[in-house]
Amino acid sequence: MEKIFLLSDAHLGAQNEQVEKLKSEKLCSFLEFVYEQHGRLIICGDLFDFWFEYSHVVPKLHFRVLSLLARLIEKGLQVDYICGNHDFWLNSFIRDQVGISVHQDELIINGDSQKIYIRHGDGLLKNDYLYRCLKKILRSRICIMLYRCLHPDIGIPVALFAAHLSRNAAKSRPDYCDVDYRQYSFQKIEQGFDMVVLGHTHWPALEAYKNGWYINPGMWMNKFTFAVIENNKPTVFSWDGKQPQPVELSLPPGNIK
Numbered sequence: 001m002e003k004i005f006l007l008s009d010a011h012l013g014a015q016n017e018q019v020e021k022l023k024s025e026k027l028c029s030f031l032e033f034v035y036e037q038h039g040r041l042i043i044c045g046d047l048f049d050f051w052f053e054y055s056h057v058v059p060k061l062h063f064r065v066l067s068l069l070a071r072l073i074e075k076g077l078q079v080d081y082i083c084g085n086h087d088f089w090l091n092s093f094i095r096d097q098v099g100i101s102v103h104q105d106e107l108i109i110n111g112d113s114q115k116i117y118i119r120h121g122d123g124l125l126k127n128d129y130l131y132r133c134l135k136k137i138l139r140s141r142i143c144i145m146l147y148r149c150l151h152p153d154i155g156i157p158v159a160l161f162a163a164h165l166s167r168n169a170a171k172s173r174p175d176y177c178d179v180d181y182r183q184y185s186f187q188k189i190e191q192g193f194d195m196v197v198l199g200h201t202h203w204p205a206l207e208a209y210k211n212g213w214y215i216n217p218g219m220w221m222n223k224f225t226f227a228v229i230e231n232n233k234p235t236v237f238s239w240d241g242k243q244p245q246p247v248e249l250s251l252p253p254g255n256i257k
Contacts, residue, residue: 002038002039002040003037003038003039003040003228003229003230004039004040004042004109004116004228004229004230005034005037005039005040005041005042005226005227005228006042006044006118006197006215006217006226006227006228006229007030007041007042007043007044007047007217007220007226008043008044008045008046008084008120008199008200008216008217008218008219008220008226009044009045009046009084009199009200009202009217009218009219009220009221010023010027010046010047010048010219010220010221011046011047011048011049011086011163011219011220011221012024012027012047012048012049012061012062012065013048013049013050013059013061013062013160014049014160014163014164014221015221015222019222020061023220023221023222024064024065025241026224026239026241027065027220028064028065028068029239029241029242030224030226030239031065031068031069031072031077032068032072033239033243034072034077035072035075035076035077039077039228040077040078040079040080041077041078041079041080042079042080042081042082042107042118042197043079043080043081043082043100044082044084044118044119044120044121044197044198044199044217045081045082045083045084045085045086045087045119045120045121045122045199045200046084046085046086046087046120046199046200047065047081047084047087048062048086048087049086049160049163050086050087050156050159050160050163051086051087051089051090051094052089052147052155052156052159053089053090053091053092053093053094054148054152054155055148057152058093059152059156066094066098069098069099069100070097070098070099073098073099073100074099078101079099079100079101080100080101080102080103080107081094081100081101081102081103082103082105082106082107082118082119082120082199083102083103083104083105083120084120084122084199084200085120085122085123085135085200086163088104088135088138088139089139089144090102105119106118106119107119113194113232114194114195114229114232115192115193115194115195116193116194116195116196116197116229117188117193117195117196117197118196118197118198119197119198120198120199120200121181121198121199121200121201122135122200123135124180124181124184124198124200125180125181126180175253175254176201176203176252176253176254177252177253177254177255178201178203178205178216178252178254178255179254179255181198181200181201181214181216182205182207182214184196184198185198185207185209185214186209186210186214189209189210189211189212189213189214190210193212194211194212194213194232195212195213195215195229195234196212196213196214196215197215197216197217197227198214198215198216199216199217201216201252202218202219202221202223203216203218203252204216204217204218204219204223204225204227204236204247204249205218205236205249206227206234206235206236206249213234215227215229215234215236217236218236218247223238224238224239224240225237225238225239225247226238226239226244228244236249
């Protein structure tokens with residue numbers, strides 16, 4: 001199987017200009033590294049803090065990253081994108097103009113010796129009933145059509161502000177727990193998958209279960225972590241701008257009893 005790089009939760013556009021510049025610089029150097037390694041890049045959702053394609057307009061903040069992705073894809077880099085909860089309105093621009101393969105909910109890779117299941121992971125918490133209903137509404141054609149009625153100069157800032165509020169609410173949970181995500185992964189392994197990759201939690205993870213692995217790349221947003229699958233073995237690293245660095249993994253506070 002080819003060398004696979006897994007990246008999640010960069011949330012481009014979420015922070016101040018100085019932080020965004022650093023985040024973009026590191027991401028661009030990482031993309032060049034993936035290409036040099038002859039790897040395959042899989043973005044596990046939320047590359048953007050908000051993405052919405054109007055009929056003739058797309059957000060301008062991410063031009064540098066998208067132009068580099070387009071150039072590397074033209075040179076042979078394979079890039080897959082599983083939609084996250086901040087960027088599930090990906091449309092023809094990302095697919096046709098940039099060249100990224102877009103997957104709305106999940107991606108399954110059937111290799112010669114490994115079967116890998118990948119999704120962003122939003123809505124997997126057992127008590128996320130309301131969010132799962134909201135997700136269906138937000139992805140509906142009617143909702144998309146109505147949102148396009150908003151001028152981009154209004155619609156994009158409003159969405160970014162809503163994303164900011166949502167993230168701050170998540171930060172207020174000091175006892176965060178990802179047990180539901182791990183159990184979901186274990187169930188998938190029981191169904192025959194060798195590796196299960198989830199993002200969304202912002203918590204890097206690598207846990208063996210029976211003959212399989214639960215993998216979470218963590219968040220690029222400020223930790224610059226990512227995962228690699230090579231020779232049927234997963235590893236989690238952080239990116240220092242030039243090369244991968246080892247990451248010390250731990251359980252979220254809510255997992256520890």
